[in-house]
Amino acid sequence: MFHLSVCADTVFLDLPFEERVKKIAEAGFMVEFWGWKGRNLDVFSNDPSIEVCGFTGTQGGSCVHPEGVVNYVTGIKETTLVAKKLGATFLVIHAGELGPNGEVVHKISTNPATHWITAYKALSQLAKLGEENGITYTLEVLNTKVDHPGYSINIMEDAARLVKEVDSPAIRILFDIYHTQIEEGNVVEVLRKYHPYIGHIHVADVPGRHEPGTGELNYRFIAQVLRDVGYPGVVGMEAYPLADSHQAMERFRAAFKE
Numbered sequence: 001m002f003h004l005s006v007c008a009d010t011v012f013l014d015l016p017f018e019e020r021v022k023k024i025a026e027a028g029f030m031v032e033f034w035g036w037k038g039r040n041l042d043v044f045s046n047d048p049s050i051e052v053c054g055f056t057g058t059q060g061g062s063c064v065h066p067e068g069v070v071n072y073v074t075g076i077k078e079t080t081l082v083a084k085k086l087g088a089t090f091l092v093i094h095a096g097e098l099g100p101n102g103e104v105v106h107k108i109s110t111n112p113a114t115h116w117i118t119a120y121k122a123l124s125q126l127a128k129l130g131e132e133n134g135i136t137y138t139l140e141v142l143n144t145k146v147d148h149p150g151y152s153i154n155i156m157e158d159a160a161r162l163v164k165e166v167d168s169p170a171i172r173i174l175f176d177i178y179h180t181q182i183e184e185g186n187v188v189e190v191l192r193k194y195h196p197y198i199g200h201i202h203v204a205d206v207p208g209r210h211e212p213g214t215g216e217l218n219y220r221f222i223a224q225v226l227r228d229v230g231y232p233g234v235v236g237m238e239a240y241p242l243a244d245s246h247q248a249m250e251r252f253r254a255a256f257k258e
Contacts, residue, residue: 002201002226004256005030005053005236011245018043025050027249032092032236035059036082044086053234054200057083057091057137063122064095064115064152065107072096073125080133090136090200090234092174093126095119095153102142104150115152116162123166130170138174138200139163143183154183160194172199176238181206181217188225195229203252204239211239211248212255219255 006029012020017033021043024031030053033039037059044052059075062068076093083091096106109115126137141159142148153159159173175198180187191198203222205215212219226235235256241248 001258002231002256003030003053003234004253005032005234006249006252007202007236007238008033010238010240011248021050022047023245024249027246028253029249030234030236032234032238036079041082041086052086052088053236054088054090054092054138055079055083056094058094058097060097060106062096062106062108063093063119065109066114066118068096068107069118069122069125072122073129076126076137077129080129080135083135084133088135090138090172092200093137093139094142095139095151098148102148104148104152108150108152119153119162120165123162123171124168127166127168127170131168136170136172136199138172140174140176140202141179141183142176143179146182147179154179156180156184156190156194160197163197173197174200174202176202176204177217177222178202178204178206178209178239187217188222191222191225192229195231198231198233200233201226201231201235202238203235204237208242209240210242211237211251213251214242223256 006024008020012023017039021031030051032054034056044050057076057079061072063072099105130137142151144151144154163171177187205217237252
């Protein structure tokens, strides 16, 4: 059975980070979040009832351009140490650094062969790091049509082929259903086809990126498919509440409970 988490960077945005985390935990969810620098992470060690499952690991650089790999791997190594201290089990990684509005600010090779060979080599380095530290790196597939124009790993098949070639349990895909629905659709068949390579799941409805039940996706059906394929990991709500954060979390829970 999968577990549920909520992203502290999309709910209770009128409150300080520490208060958001506490409210998510009080509602019975695991916590995930985006960047860790500049934040008071003592909230996790001071309250054992707050369980962090993962957060964003990419700090800079690029895994799709040879000139960006050193910074890419170095930043994720630093974040891995933080993850171990917090007891996190996974880190979200991207093809490279994203700006404050999700814009692509990392280098991308214009040569397709260089692009994919570089990604393979970079993720192979991370695979060893993850295996040594008990951390899974989940490569997020993002849409280019609405939120992240120019992002280079936007199709699930491409990510799955890459992860399959790296061939390590420490490298998985972050299957963001919102992004996949926008970019290629057919999310249920995509899930059924590539579930062996998925290490984490993000959910938000389409359109609007609000909580399940506010758009076109049948999340109750998707939840049943996750049970059918035996997905054992975490499903995280990374959605902006349509109105109230408490209501959004309850809609999320209702969509994914048995």
